[in-house]
Amino acid sequence: MHTLLLDSEAVDENARMTDVVRAVEDAFGAYERGDAQMPPKSYIDLPQYNGDFRSMPAYLEVRESDSTASDGWDAAGLKWVNVHPDNPADHDLPTVLGTMIYSDPETAFPLAIMDGAELTMKRTGAAAAVATDYLALEDASSLGIVGAGVQSYTQLEAIAAVRSIEEVVVSDLDEARLERFIETFEDEFDIRSGSISEAGHCDVLSTVTPVEDPVVSTEDVGDHTHINAIGADAAGKHELTDALLQSATVVIDDHEQCTHSGEINVPYGTGALTDSDIHGEIGELVVGQKAGRTDETGVTVFDSTGLAIQDVAAAHVVYENARERGDGDEFGMIDTGI
Numbered sequence: 001m002h003t004l005l006l007d008s009e010a011v012d013e014n015a016r017m018t019d020v021v022r023a024v025e026d027a028f029g030a031y032e033r034g035d036a037q038m039p040p041k042s043y044i045d046l047p048q049y050n051g052d053f054r055s056m057p058a059y060l061e062v063r064e065s066d067s068t069a070s071d072g073w074d075a076a077g078l079k080w081v082n083v084h085p086d087n088p089a090d091h092d093l094p095t096v097l098g099t100m101i102y103s104d105p106e107t108a109f110p111l112a113i114m115d116g117a118e119l120t121m122k123r124t125g126a127a128a129a130v131a132t133d134y135l136a137l138e139d140a141s142s143l144g145i146v147g148a149g150v151q152s153y154t155q156l157e158a159i160a161a162v163r164s165i166e167e168v169v170v171s172d173l174d175e176a177r178l179e180r181f182i183e184t185f186e187d188e189f190d191i192r193s194g195s196i197s198e199a200g201h202c203d204v205l206s207t208v209t210p211v212e213d214p215v216v217s218t219e220d221v222g223d224h225t226h227i228n229a230i231g232a233d234a235a236g237k238h239e240l241t242d243a244l245l246q247s248a249t250v251v252i253d254d255h256e257q258c259t260h261s262g263e264i265n266v267p268y269g270t271g272a273l274t275d276s277d278i279h280g281e282i283g284e285l286v287v288g289q290k291a292g293r294t295d296e297t298g299v300t301v302f303d304s305t306g307l308a309i310q311d312v313a314a315a316h317v318v319y320e321n322a323r324e325r326g327d328g329d330e331f332g333m334i335d336t337g338i
Contacts, residue, residue: 002330006114006318010328014321015122017129017154017161020314024126025133025286026062027313028253032283036060038308040256051084052234058308059105076105077312079116083233085210094150096120102315110333112319116311123314124306125154127282128206128228131251131302133162134285134292136204136226141166144199144225146216146239147208148172148181151230155206156185159228169194169202196220200227207231207239214241226293226300229263233305238266240301242273248299249279257305264303 006014030036037059044053056079064072081098088095098116103109132140140163145152148170159165168191172178178193185191199205200220206228207216216239221227227248231239245267252258255278259268267273280290282302293300322328 001109001334001336003110003333004112004319004322004328004330006112006322006328008115008118010322011115011118011122011318014318014325014327015119015314016317016321017122017126017157019317019321020122020126021129021158021161022068023313023317024123024310025068025130026066027060027307027309028130028283029066029068029286030060030062031307031309032281032287032289033066035063036309041308049084050086051082053080053082055080056308056311058312060309060312073316074105075102075312075316077102077308077315079119079308079311081116081120100311100315102312102319112315112322112328113333114315114318119311119314119318120306121151121154123310124151124230124304125158126314127253127304127306127310128155128230128302129158129162130286131228131282131304132159132204132226134282135249135251135297135300135302136163136293137224140203140226142169142202142204143167144169144171144194144202144205145208146171146196146199146205147231148174148177149208151208152181152206153184155208155228155230156189159204159206160189163204165204166190167202168192169199171196171199200225204228209239210237212236212238214238214244216244217241218244218247221299223298226302228302228304230304232261232263232265232303234261235265237261237263239263242267244299245273245301246277248301249297250277250301250303251279251282251285252303253282253305253307255281257307258303262303262305263301
């Protein structure tokens, strides 16, 4: 047996977004049904390098009767990922690097080792798309994005897979980033730069910034805007004002992660937001235990911290597609001549 090595380009080519969105939706459902194991994300803080490591293992089983797009399957894996903000300037490396080990649950054989950074971007976009599908207006056609960094690209790619997005408004203080983003998509969408309020008054808004002082307030969004709060991934980060969160229907991906390091972590820690202010977890919407958008729903917020089950689901898609296409490099990592 051989292990498949998949670099960032191979992950990109084989992570077909429609497939990843459905697989991530299946993963949320499996987690809610109790068909997944996901120990809490563990952190190794390295203040001397202004960075950290994060370890994210998971196993999930998607039953055929519960799958949204495929036959039943199960999968296991571990993502080893980091955040080192000084990397681009000091080392000419990306802020986020990552490695995904994708294993056969039955034998533990490492089926694939793949780039975890590209995988992270794909599954993060897919998670926002799943939430958008359940919480945004059915006829949503405009998308606002606050922050034109690397995560913004898959936000647009994924959300456009579940809604007929025509207009895109992007807000960022970095003119060069804005220009790159607009140039990438100008042939596909009516896209322009704008203020945070202009972006927030779109039907869907994704916030992908690392701020600790909120930049989006109640006045910055429309009456029925759905917000994907993506940027907060550590304690202290906070993109939306407390008042906005208090007035919105809030859906989270995982209670422990969100209260520790998600968008709600700051107001939850101060008591400004409590469990009674949380509508539910996204998995509850997927399995039908909680309602998504109704005619009475106003502003909605999805607090996305990123779950290991999402990585495993995305890795499953990448591996199966790559094997079918003959992509990647096979190597003999383990001597099986026992």
